[in-house]
Amino acid sequence: MTAQHGQDELEAQFAQWRQYVERRRELQASDADELEDHLRGSVDALVAAGLSADEAFLVAVKRMGSLDELSREFAREHSERLWKQLVLTGADQDPAGGGSRRDLWALVACAAGAAVSVKLPALFGLDFDQDGSFYARNFSLFALTWLAGFLAWRRQAGRTMIAALAALFVLGAVAANVYPLGEESQSLVITSIHLPIALWLVVGLAYVSEEWRSSRRRMDFIRFTGEWFVYFVLIALGGGVLTAFTAGTFNAIGMDPEVFISQWLLPCGAVAAVVVAGWLVEAKQSVVENIAPVLTRLFTPLFTAVLLAFLAAVLVTSTGIDVEREALILFNLLLVVVLGLMLYTMSARDPLAPPGVFDRLQLALVASALAVDVLVLLEIIGRISEYGTTPNKTAALGENIILLVNLAGSAWLLLKLVRRRTPFEALERWQTGYLPVFAAWAWAVVLVFPPLFDYA
Structure with a gap:
């Protein structure tokens, strides 16, 4: 019974390892088979040499990790497993994850795009303070479109996926602006509540990209959602402090910054923070x-x-x-x-x-x-x-x-x-x-x- 339990544990670890390997877009099924065969062969040899199944798996992953970046990434993601400490060493541990310079420039472009887009309606006479129903319906469009774009760029999404994302955001924009929703109507309220939910799940499609059928990748998006919320709240708290200092310092010299805060700082900062929080999750997991x-x-x-x-x-x-x-x-x-x-x-x-x-x-x-x-x-x-x-x-x-x-x-x-x-x-x-x-x-x-x- 103990031997059977140990074999079941070993197969579970093989299954988890294989599941991660199959998430790599650059690897074909035959590549995954070859890697698994290599790992199983190493485990069998170590078991024959007298190691337990669990010990053999750990040692085999360590040996494979020293040769293959794939195993390093697998260990890095599953931080709760013991083999993270066995595989990752020194320079392999990059706390910034995907925080490359290219990602940083993409972040700046998308955050700036979100800030600009939320101010574009002002060119057509739609004031942020006076046209509350318009911004209630559309605010999620201004923010989440750019977050989805950043994630799709980072995942190197294909043309079909990009077209699907664009079509869904266009559909959301049509639903938010074509229907004649009065400012006091219940339909305006439920649209303002449900459209951000619908669009956030479109962001999820951008996050999982070509792996939208994968249960594990969907769970990764759920984790991303929780971590994004943590970072967004932290940014919002910091933004609240910044706003208070801005108001206090300018009032002290006889200038009223209320228009700047309400028309520029808060709306532009809020939509940009949506994108920045997403980047932080990716870069500082x-x-x-x-x-x-x-x-x-x-x-x-x-x-x-x-x-x-x-x-x-x-x-x-x-x-x-x-x-x-x-x-x-x-x-x-x-x-x-x-x-x-x-x-x-x-x-x-x-x-x-x-x-x-x-x-x-x-x-x-x-x-x-x-x-x-x-x-x-x-x-x-x-x-x-x-x-x-x-x-x-x-x-x-x-x-x-x-x-x-x-x-x-x-x-x-x-x-x-x-x-x-x-x-x-x-x-x-x-x-x-x-x-x-x-x-x-x-x-x-x-x-x-x-x-x-x-x-x-």
């Missing part, structure tokens, strides 16, 4: 890899406690949930944050690690969110049956059904994981396979809901 486990272990128990306290309060008070627009947005945002926290936790987890206490805590978090989702759904259905449909309630109904299915599947797979009846990869495949569902719903809300509800 090793830094955020150390932050991710800390953040997930800090906020997972806190969110679990909040959700459990909320459910207890609902049971004790028997108070129904308010399903007006602001409350729906709040509850859906809460569920999305829980889902994002779970995904970020998954992206930072060692796929080969056995289930532990934190996986059980994840199960409690997902189960609590699932219960909240059911309560919200019941209230929405009751309100729709009593008062009829509106764009907000219909969008919330669909989103909560989609989240219900996702959370239910996640809870079931997490339960099987903690009971050691399914591998972690099953949960990973479930989540990465669900991304197209989120994308399809977001695009449906943006494109179909406004005319369906007569732009109300």
Whole structure:
């Protein structure tokens, strides 16, 4: 039994290594076969010499890593594995990752492009302060188009992929600007909320590029999303300090910088920060890899406690949930944050690690969110049956059904994981396979809901 377990562990490590090799666009399947045969041959020889299977794998990877840059990159990415310390040495550890000079120039061009594009509407009389509905619909277009362009350039995306990305952004621009959405309409609100989601998943397509079918690459994009959010918040905090100092220093000499701050500094800085945060994730991955486990272990128990306290309060008070627009947005945002926290936790987890206490805590978090989702759904259905449909309630109904299915599947797979009846990869495949569902719903809300509800 012990020997069989050791062989299973060895095959799992071979499978993980092979999965990484197949992600290399410059390698053909025959190249991957040759590399794996070479690695297996080395392991077999070392086992015959008396080493255990695990020891033989580590030594074989070290030997292969000293000869092949591919193994160095594999070890660099899987930093939680012991063979990172065996393979990476000295100059091989580049903390800047992809932060080459060419990347830096591309970053400057894309960030500047985002800043310029957000000011172009001013040439046509669209003021940032006075035309709030226009910028609410289009702000994500100004920022995410350039981030997607930077990632597509860095991935050396092919012409077909670039054409697909351009078509999706054009479609988003048409949906945001062709429909007659009034400033007080619910359709404007749901478009302003769902278009950034739809476009962010287009950014994900640029991130995975030609490997969009790969579950592992989709999980990489989920990790990218969490790390991008961390960097963007840090940049925003720094930008807030800069804004405060700008206002204070100029006011001290009798000049009012309010117009400059509201018309130039904030909008241009915000869209440029979207691109800069993406570049930082690409260039400084090793830094955020150390932050991710800390953040997930800090906020997972806190969110679990909040959700459990909320459910207890609902049971004790028997108070129904308010399903007006602001409350729906709040509850859906809460569920999305829980889902994002779970995904970020998954992206930072060692796929080969056995289930532990934190996986059980994840199960409690997902189960609590699932219960909240059911309560919200019941209230929405009751309100729709009593008062009829509106764009907000219909969008919330669909989103909560989609989240219900996702959370239910996640809870079931997490339960099987903690009971050691399914591998972690099953949960990973479930989540990465669900991304197209989120994308399809977001695009449906943006494109179909406004005319369906007569732009109300």
